[in-house]
Amino acid sequence: MxxxxxxxxxxxxxxxxxxxxxxxxxxxxxxxxxxxxxxxxxxxxxxxxxxxxxxxxxxxxxxxxxxxxxxxxxxxxxxxxxxxxxxxxxxxxxxxxxxLPKGVQGPIDIDEIAGIEEMCMKHPAVLAEIEKLQLPAGVTVCNDPWMYGTDNDNEDRRLFQCFMYMVEVDHPQNNHYSLPCKFSPVFDGLTQELIRMDYLPGGADFETTSTQPWKPVKTVQYAHDLLDEPLRTDLKPYIVQQPEGPSFSVDGNSVYWQKWRFRVGFNAREGLIIYNVTYDNRNLFYRLAVSEMTVPYGDPRAPYHRKQAFDVGDTGFGMNANQLALGCDCLGHIKYFDGYRNDSKGNPLHLKNVVCMHEQDNGLQHKHTNYRSGAATVVRNRQLVLQMICTVANYEYIFNYIFDQAANVELEVRATGILSTVPFDNENGQTVPWGTNVGPGVMAPFHQHMFSLRIDPAIDGFKNTIYYEDSVPMPEDEKNPYLVGYTSESTVMHTAGTANTSVDRHRVFKIRNDNITNPITYKPVAYKLMAAPSQMLLVSKNAHGFRRAEFATKPIWVTKYQDDELYAAGEFTNQSRRAEGVETWVQRKDNTENEDVVLWHTFGLTHNPRIEDFPVMPMERVSVMLKPDGFFNKNPALDVPQSSQLFNRSSLHPEEQPAGCCARASSAGSKAKLYKRIE
Amino acid sequence: MxxxxxxxxxxxxxxxxxxxxxxxxxxxxxxxxxxxxxxxxxxxxxxxxxxxxxxxxxxxxxxxxxxxxxxxxxxxxxxxxxxxxxxxxxxxxxxxxxxLPKGVQGPIDIDEIAGIEEMCMKHPAVLAEIEKLQLPAGVTVCNDPWMYGTDNDNEDRRLFQCFMYMVEVDHPQNNHYSLPCKFSPVFDGLTQELIRMDYLPGGADFETTSTQPWKPVKTVQYAHDLLDEPLRTDLKPYIVQQPEGPSFSVDGNSVYWQKWRFRVGFNAREGLIIYNVTYDNRNLFYRLAVSEMTVPYGDPRAPYHRKQAFDVGDTGFGMNANQLALGCDCLGHIKYFDGYRNDSKGNPLHLKNVVCMHEQDNGLQHKHTNYRSGAATVVRNRQLVLQMICTVANYEYIFNYIFDQAANVELEVRATGILSTVPFDNENGQTVPWGTNVGPGVMAPFHQHMFSLRIDPAIDGFKNTIYYEDSVPMPEDEKNPYLVGYTSESTVMHTAGTANTSVDRHRVFKIRNDNITNPITYKPVAYKLMAAPSQMLLVSKNAHGFRRAEFATKPIWVTKYQDDELYAAGEFTNQSRRAEGVETWVQRKDNTENEDVVLWHTFGLTHNPRIEDFPVMPMERVSVMLKPDGFFNKNPALDVPQSSQLFNRSSLHPEEQPAGCCARASSAGSKAKLYKRIE
Missing domain, CATH: 3.10.450.40 (Nuclear Transport Factor 2; Chain: A,)
Structure with a gap:
């Protein structure tokens, strides 16, 4: 070995x-x-x-x-x-x-979850509740153990809240989230004791009742063979071919593509990490990773107030990364990267295909037509994508790092999967102001997904400065005689701290190297962050959930680099009483000008579910981009060859239409009626 | 005929x-x-x-x-x-x-532009200025006539401001925008008289001088055969094939694709228009089009204060639409649509291939893996794209209407082309606070691109209501005992008016049909607008440019439909003194609840140029999406077949690496040195 x-x-x-x-x-x-x-x-x-x-x-x-x-x-x-x-x-x-101190719980591992899940299903108190449901033959019950979000600063036990669901059919893709039960046992994960049986509100208020016989309703299914309606038959294959192979090359975890070079990192906590990013052999980023993500729920009622997952710190994106399949998760010529993790006994487990890499075409990158000569320069936007998909029980996150030929790097997050649901007697037209009815007897509460992208920059070197630029009208004076003038206003973040985004001021955050001046702009070389301005955490300042996720209360954090400061909400988030993360580190007020700095960007989605997000949610996309801004002396994609038919081999739609579509039009009325003679 | x-x-x-x-x-x-x-x-x-x-x-x-x-x-x-x-x-x-009244100028047409351009180059006063430049052999001069942005409410003449540039090489793609001259004649477009010779500031202040001999500097070129550096050779072909043909069918201008049906409209002013959009035979939108776009510049000095193009009203996106080429502007199986316009003599001109349509793969649409069984549902995001590309002298706009299988429709705008530049003596390290040096002797001033998307909705019928929902914390009282609760707060736009976007409140605008209730959510069926919150117009309230473009001072406008109210800045924008558009129509205070309403969304880019945006700009993307929200009873893409290798035919990257990339790694040090033995 x-x-x-x-x-x-x-x-x-x-x-x-x-x-x-x-x-x-x-x-x-x-x-x-x-x-x-x-x-x-x-x-x-x-x-x-x-x-x-x-x-x-x-x-x-x-x-x-x-x-x-x-x-x-x-x-x-x-x-x-x-x-x-x-x-x-x-x-x-x-x-x-x-x-570690008694209150520190450490993350939840997969063996542990499986153990709790199994134990719960055998527990006499749980079986007694299931009995009371008087389920029809064939309908069973399952549970998803959840981390027990903190609501008590004196709680030292390692707790799990099991949310229970009815399973309508024995099918590997039955959607149990469509049929939530109204009881929820809480277990001690170490002693395996039942701590308490929680009962969930059934209506629009806080009232709970003892378990009653279930009034059957139909599951809203997503599995294709459980749907009532037929699948679409009119989707034609779309095939991507690279007959000469991909434009990338790979050596171990080192990737070379179109002047980019970087290393693909992977660990159980963050999953995919991008290390040591250079472009044309100039340093750009030391490390890029999603450092934390928290999902607080807006349903005000117990026990939902404890639903606040930290999907990086409580479990881990690497831990939950999907093993990806050719032709499903990626399209085209695919390179996969593997990872390893341990099981609870210390055995290594091979995580095959947890990251996929491929090229994609993203339409046009730049074009100009000289209107005098008609001559056009057209360059397509070829991209290199590294993708990781994480399943966190009901929900899925898709992370794509996207590199392009104009030296941009983008983190695109797609939220999909199944909403976390709660039982709700909604048959009589009942609604709640903090959630959406998504099916019979089931409601999906409002929630937020708050991500922290940790950017450890190395813009032409390892000492950088973070600043922001606002676009502001010039004063109405003699220097602005026509009242149209506007300029940019720079604010340097001299010491560790926070900043807000501002759409109204078109605030742009930049990372510059004060030691290197662009010979044409006469300004320090820089990259800018195309931030995703987002609503910040909605929980009250006085809530436990605020103290545990202070990173999600401000969109921008700047710290001076220190080893071991990697996670925005601190090293241990599971049942944490407060974070020990960025909010702690900025307190040092370190000098961050021309220093080894770290830029943390909090962005997210306030997700008030649509019924269309159920039973599996069409992806909701949020994206953040890092773009050169005065780093090069001109468009760095100028040397990308012209887009041409010789290279792209596109095909022309035949002008003669098949009978099918004409038939469709004439079914709306006879041709003679559709049109009118004008001579 | x-x-x-x-x-x-x-x-x-x-x-x-x-x-x-x-x-x-x-x-x-x-x-x-x-x-x-x-x-x-x-x-x-x-x-x-x-x-x-x-x-x-x-x-x-x-x-x-x-x-x-x-x-x-x-x-x-x-x-x-x-x-x-x-x-x-x-x-x-x-x-x-x-x-029409004397002050109404009407749009600029292509024959007119060409005429002014030619006349300018022959004018003795212009030739005299060129003479003073004492240009080296081979260097010539050209001009771009510009609309004359209003700065005088008594100006009734039809005026053109010609910006002059030096042409370094006789090449169909020479970038003259790299060498702007410091003089700029103003002509009467009807009488062809020279009104005035403007002189442009040469430094960082307002000072102008008479024309001096040119001190030669090098053009920053973009044409591939004018570049100093070689083109990249490591980009491999990427070919899209649809062996069974596309999934769309077309009958005239009527398009059928994946439950969508709509009509492709085209006119000289707006260019591409999407009409009569239905999904699964339910009405969604009567008409979608970019109704206006204005580009005010932030350089406070004359004559730049008059640079405020209205690219829809002053000229027209249809007028300026590129004739697209197979394999360049679109990739895959392409259907083109043509248009017609008139010339100044009234002859019809065929505008071939001004809109292209094709399918594209946009990664994953939804995925869920059942972690117990490992069974995954993976559905890719196939899209239908309709693209128009407009060249407005130096600049290009790419408009993509993107339809998907989850009943979303997106308008994606890409800004590319060449920055509008001004002369600037920057050889001594000089900079201005309202622009960026982009090459020797050339500066690109800050500016904004403000778009108005006109949405004429028909959500399950032609009477709709616009409202917005904010996500707000619940009060800290007994109904919110754990301080985590949040709800949405609705505001109906009962009468015609405006609204602001709000990132902090996660404000979402929706269009609902009060006459039709979703049977599960118990709320009216609706679509939501995923707006693009943007900085609004930066010019002063007291500037001409403000009155001419009031649509760009608020992100949301709601009016009651009236025939002929199509253009946000009014019917005639060229040299307009004030708009007669949305700001006028909202004054009627029409009832807009359960009425035939129109939603106008202003969004844009505050574009403080990067040097990387020169000489041709890598596209800057801004996108707006319309998404069902309580319109369906579940995810409308559930019936899209599973993504599979059988269908997609992807290929696996060979594990054996070619020699090339290993060689590259070892050139960074011998293999033995790169690695270190650990046992």
Whole structure:
């Protein structure tokens, strides 16, 4: 199993490293049974990495690579204590293993979820409630265990709230979210004890009742073989071919495409990470990743007030990444990347095809027609896409990092999957102001999806400055005699802090390198963030959910880089009482001018469900882009070859129409009636 | 030339109709020479059209079609008077021909532009200025005539401002915008007289000088054969094939695709228009079009304060629509639509391929993986795109109407082309606060692009109501005990008026039909507008440019439908003193609840140029979408077949890497050095 060569500093964990970690910890805790939550690479020390990757970039002799550190979270099964350990994989030693304070719960792992789910279904109190439903033959019950959002600062137990659903048909894609039950047990995840049976409100108020026999209603299904209506038959194949192969090349996790070079990283928490991004061998970004995402729900009633998932910190996008399939999740010529994670026993698990990469055509990138000569320059917008899709129980997130030939990089997030639903007796025309009826007996509460994109920039170097520019009218004075003048107003973020977006001022955030001046604009080279101005967190300042997700209360955070400050809501979010993330780090008021800075952008979707979002939601798209702004001396895509038929081989629609469509038109009336003679 | 059958009410003008109009007017004004500005279809009377298209939709016997009216603008060459005429093509008669008030200039036509351009180049005063430049052999001068933005309410002359440029090389794609001259003649377009020679500021202040010998600098070129650097050679072909043909069918200008049906309209002013949009035979929109677009510039100095193009009203997107080429402007299986316009003599001109239509793949539309069974439903997002590209002298706009299978329709605008530039002596590190240096001797001033999308809705019928919903926290009282509750707050626009967007309140505008209730949500069926919140017009309230473009001062306007109210800044924008558009029509305070309403959305780009936007700008994208919201009873794309390899035929990237990329990696250091042994 041993490899001859070690991984690159940015490479994901290997199965050998997972095994190594277990061996080291078994040796450290002899005779103690350990339950592994997470065995992963610990982010390498940046200053050591910089020396290494700069030598790579500049093709100089490589210095020693940074220490390969591993990050392990585990429970001791003898004491129940929760530990964090850092290991040195090079030296095969432990750096430290520390017991974490009692209130720190650590993330939920997949074995744990499966265990709770199974245990719940066997629990006598749960079975007794199911009995009371008096379900028809064939209808069964299942449950989704949820993280137990904090509502009590003195709660030290590791808790799970199981939401229960009726299963109408035994089908691998039955939509149980269409039939939520009105009871919800809460379990202690460590002792497996039933803490409490919660009853869910059935109407538009807070009232709950004991479990009653179920009045059958039909499930709103999405599986194609469970639909009442036939599938469409008029969709014709659309095939993408690259007869000469793709324009990218890959070496391990290193990708080369159209002057771009970067490394594909992957860990259990963030999933896809983009490292060490350069364009034409100039540094752009040290690291890009979605650092956190929280989903607070707006239904004011217990126990829904505790529904506030942190899908990065509580579980992990890497943990939940789909294993993607050719021809389904990507179209064209596809390169897949794999990952590894551990199970609770410390065994490595192979996560095959968790990231896919392909090229796509995105219409036109630039065009100009000289109207005098008619001569046109047309350049299409070829893109390189890296995609990860995460299933977080009912819901799906699709993350696409999109690189183009004009040196832009975009993070596009698509929200899809199944809404988190609650039971609701809506047969009599009842509605609630905090949710949407999406089917008989089922309502989908309003909620927000708040993402934090962590941008660790390296614009032509590792010392950068964040500032913003507003577009403002000039004063109405002699310098603006016709009252049309407007200029931009710059505000430098000299110290760590926050800022708001502003549509009315067309505020644009930029990252510049004060040490390098563009020879034509006479301004420092820069990239700009095309932010996604979004409504911030709606929960009250006095709510637990606010303190736990302060990153989601401001769209822009700037911190000075420190190792281990990677996650906007802090390292441990599950049942956290408050975040220890960006809101803490900005307090240092570090100098952030011409420094190693990090830009955190919070954006999101206020998602008041449409009925059209059920049973599976057509994707809702939100996108953030990083664009050069004074970084180059002209359009960097000028050297992309002209778009031409020789290259693209498009086909012309025949002018003669098939009978089908004419028949359709004339079915609306006879041809003679449709048209009128004008001579 | 006579056809047997007349056009559909929404069909674009035919060459026969252009000739008919000329014949009717020649008969009306015998012996008078007429110069035709515009001969087009006049929008048919809506109430007559509704009866007709409803009969089509419901497959009932067709009533008589609405009168086919033609719209003609012309100058009498004997008196110089400017006329508007409406003709009845069915009866071959004139409805009226009226002389317009002296201040009304009417749009600029292509023959007129060409005439001014040619005349300017021969004018002795212009030649004298060129002489003073003492240009090197081979360098010549050209000019772009511009509409003369109003700065004087008493100006009745028809004026043109010619911006002059040096032409470095005789090449059909030489970028003259890189070398602007510092003089700019103003001509009377009717008398052809030189009104004034303007001199442009050369520095960062208002100072102008007489024309001096040119100090040669290099043109920043975009044409591929004028670039210094070689083209990229590593872009591999990407071919889209539809072996079974497209999923759409076409009958004349009627399009059928995936439950959608609509008609492709085209006129010289708006260009592409989408008419009579239905989905699954339910009415959605009567008419969608970009009704106006204005581009005010922020450089406060004369004569730049008059740079405020209205690219719909002053010239016309249809007039300036590119004739698109297979394999360049569209990729895949392409259907083209043609248009016709008149020349100044009244001859019909064929505008071939001004709209292209094709399908595209836009990644995933919806996905859900059942984490228990691993079974996944994956549906890709097939789209139908209708594209028009307009060249407005230096600049290009790309308009895409995008239909998808989840009943969404999007208007995507891409801004590209060449920045409007001004001369600027920037060799000494000089900058201005209202523009960006984009090359030697050339600066691109800040400006805004303000679009008005006119949405004439027909959500399940022709009487609709516009309202907006804000997401707001619940009060902190006993109904919100955990402080997490939030609800939506509705505001109905009962009467004609305006509204603001609001990111902070997540304001969403909706169009509902109060007469039809969704059986599950218990709310009226509706579509929502995914608006593009944008900075509004930056010019002062006291500027001419404000009064001329009041539509661009508010993002949302609601009016009650009236025939002939089509253009947000009014019918005549060229040298207008004030708009007579939406700002006038909302004054009526018409009832707009459950009425025939029109929703006008102003959105745009505050465009402070990047140097990367020169010499041709990588597209900047802005998008607006209309989405069902309680219109259907579930996701309307559920019946789209599963995405599968059988259908998509994707290919897997070979795991064995070609030598090329490994070679590249090892050129960064020997392989042994890149990696380090860990055991």
């Amino acid at each position: 041993a490899t001859n060569y070690g991984p690159h500093p940015f490479d994901p964990i290997t199965p050998e490293e997972i095994k190594l970690a277990v061996r080291i910890l078994e040796a450290t805790f002899p005779g103690v049974s350990l339950r592994y939550k997470r065995i992963d690479v610990n982010e390498p020390i940046k200053k050591d990495v910089i020396a290494y990757i700069e030598a790579e970039r500049l093709r100089r002799p490589l210095p020693p690579p940074p220490a390969r550190l591993l990050y392990v979270l585990f429970h001791r099964l003898d004491t129940g204590a929760f530990y964090k350990a850092i290991l040195n994989a090079d030296k095969r030693t432990i750096v430290y293993a520390k017991e | 006579a056809t047997n059958y007349g056009p559909h009410p929404f069909d674009p003008i035919t060459p026969e109709e252009i000739k008919l109009a000329v014949r009717i007017l020649e008969a009306t004004f015998p012996g008078v020479s007429l110069r035709y500005k515009r001969i087009d279809v006049n929008e048919p009377i809506k109430k007559d059209v509704i009866a007709y298209i409803e009969a089509e939709r419901l497959r009932r016997p067709l009533p008589p079609p609405p009168a086919r009216l033609l719209y003609v603008l012309f100058h009498r060459l004997d008196t110089g008077a400017f006329y508007k005429a409406i003709l009845n093509a069915d009866k071959r008669t004139i409805v009226y021909a009226k002389e």
